Amino acid sequence: MASEAFVNAQKKVNTLDSKPSNEALLKLYALYKQATEGNVNTERPGGFDFKGNAKWDAWKKMEGISQEDAEAKYIAFVDELVDNQ
Template sequence: MSLNEQFQKVSEQVRNWKTKPSDNENLALYSLFKQATTGDVNIGAPSATNLVASAKFKAWTGRKGMSQDDAKKQYIEMAEKLHSKYA
């Protein structure tokens, strides 16, 4: 199975978990997913009053410079570690 196929399979599993990961785990998964699918941040920073959007933006920005393949690998690794806890 190719990296892209594995990433698609695992990301679909994550969307179907029965319970939601902790906020920190969710932000880490989100930022890896965005880096894997989009690359470096390509949008402006949200308003500081929007706490959720700001946290997501900050997490994604923290992945700047990471290759999309590395982000996919880290996403898969993290999701596999969390799978038994939330699936």
């Protein structure tokens, strides 16, 4: 079950003044998926699904990080984004 801080971070990310960079969005996605589902559990999307491939690859790079660590990293990254807006 997600911690209260993790749930609050999810809410905070939606209140950012400007949209984060694609790199930051991929990192948020990957950390969120790792925190909520653990290691990648799906096949990589087809060759022409560039967005899907980027998201899958970002999540795959998180492999081996515990769900608790991914949650903590997600919270810290959201705080960093909020502080730098």
